[in-house]
Amino acid sequence: MTRALPKGVLLAFYGDDFTGSTDAMEVTALAGLKTVLFTATPDDAALERFKDYPVVGIAGTARSKSPDWMETHLPAVFERLTALQPRLIQYKVCSTFDSSPQTGSIGKAIDIGCKVCDATWAPSIVGAPHLGRWQVFGNLFAATGGEHFRIDRHPTMSRHPVTPMKEGDLTRHLAEQTERPIVSIDVATMASGNADAAADKALSAGAVAFLDVLHDASQEEAGRLVWQRANGKIFSASSSGLQYALVAHWRADGLLPRSAPAFPPVASVKKLLVLSGSCSVVTAQQIEKAEEAGFASIRLDVMAVANAAHAPGEIDRVAAAVRTAFEDHEGVLVYAARTVDDPAFADLQKEYGADRATFTKAQDDIGLALGHLAADLVPRLELRRIVVAGGDTAGRVLETIPVTALEVAHPLGKGAPICRCHGYDPAFDGLQVVLKGGQLGGPDLFVEALKGN
Known part of the structure; x- marks a missing residue:
């Protein structure tokens, strides 16, 4: 008992x-x-x-x-x-x-x-x-x-x-x-x-x-x-x-039931946007699997978004590319780099890596750019589910969109559930979001977030 x-x-x-x-x-x-x-x-x-x-x-x-x-x-x-x-x-x-x-x-x-x-x-x-x-x-x-x-x-x-x-x-x-x-x-x-x-x-x-x-x-x-x-x-x-x-x-100790309560299965969605600022090998594998499954992938120019003069133009370019990609694809993925060996990451380190504070700001700028994309594209495209990959990236994105609280809606990958957003903006209240740490999730996580399980 x-x-x-x-x-x-x-x-x-x-x-x-x-x-x-x-x-x-x-x-x-x-x-x-x-x-x-x-x-x-x-x-x-x-x-x-x-x-x-x-x-x-x-x-x-x-x-x-x-x-x-x-x-x-x-x-x-x-x-x-x-x-x-x-x-x-x-x-x-x-x-x-x-x-x-x-x-x-x-x-x-x-x-x-x-x-x-x-x-x-x-x-x-x-x-x-x-x-x-x-x-x-x-x-x-x-x-x-x-x-x-x-x-x-x-x-x-x-x-x-x-x-x-x-x-x-x-x-x-x-x-x-x-x-x-x-x-x-x-x-x-x-x-x-x-x-x-x-x-x-x-x-x-x-x-x-x-x-x-x-x-x-x-x-x-x-x-x-x-x-x-x-x-x-x-x-x-x-x-x-x-x-x-x-x-x-x-x-x-008998304070909780041995078996967990059942959650409803994850339903598919018509469109899924993935925003990745992660440099982990795990995320790179998830990106590759998503591309194999038919996702369109768009690279964010990290050097452009780290430059205040060029960032707005790069965000506009990527937003337009995402809108176009959704005409022919159910899943669209925007990523900053594949791994720490990605040339884009090497360029960022070369330009900003000498000073820790400057490099940190450059990385924040990447997350904020992805956040601006979410803030624009969720209401414009009437998206009901997105995925954000990378711990620091997720913080920047969630700080940018009008969401006040989260609750677990469905399990998806270990440590990366589908969450329901609470907020005062109707476009974001009820939005489902997966916040995925760089090291977490199976290879097909992005595909499962689109297709359901």
């Missing part, structure tokens, strides 16, 4: 990018918990609309921001989450944990969050086997192309254009970003029955504690260790591994 979870907000989270935020939302929504994701810090009226939701998230863009930006913007967000009186607060990070002291500093976010939220413990769950991520003895591993890599040897993440991963041991990686004590509660400690003592010791020290997740047993154990200490004083910098672990524990 299923017992009941406590009333009120169980988990409140801030996502450091938009695709990761929908990934986190998907886990609890598919487990049967009402989950809403706001696209900006909600006011009282927005919160009232979703007042009975036990999981509340705010999607953000901190992953691409500096520590100074975080100091300015994150306290107000964390204060808003704290006011909901949740059992625990999460700073949702990517399951690849890519970050640096200068950009997307997870350590800086933990320092700010623990102070604002008066947190006494900072557990971190990054491993998520459902997504092909495992953390073992503190080291993070990720799957791609049927192979498994330690994150600092991963063919994409070790070469990430902004935050390349150079260290697989996350305790060492995070130590470059914060002076807080950092410990690892590994699978051996869990298996020996000493995990509770280790967790209590970490809690008393106010330490960041990485919890290994290798398989179902360690995932459920990690969820138990966190939930049994969830007293409103936890600030957890975690991937959606936290959500997976909590759901696993809640099910094992």
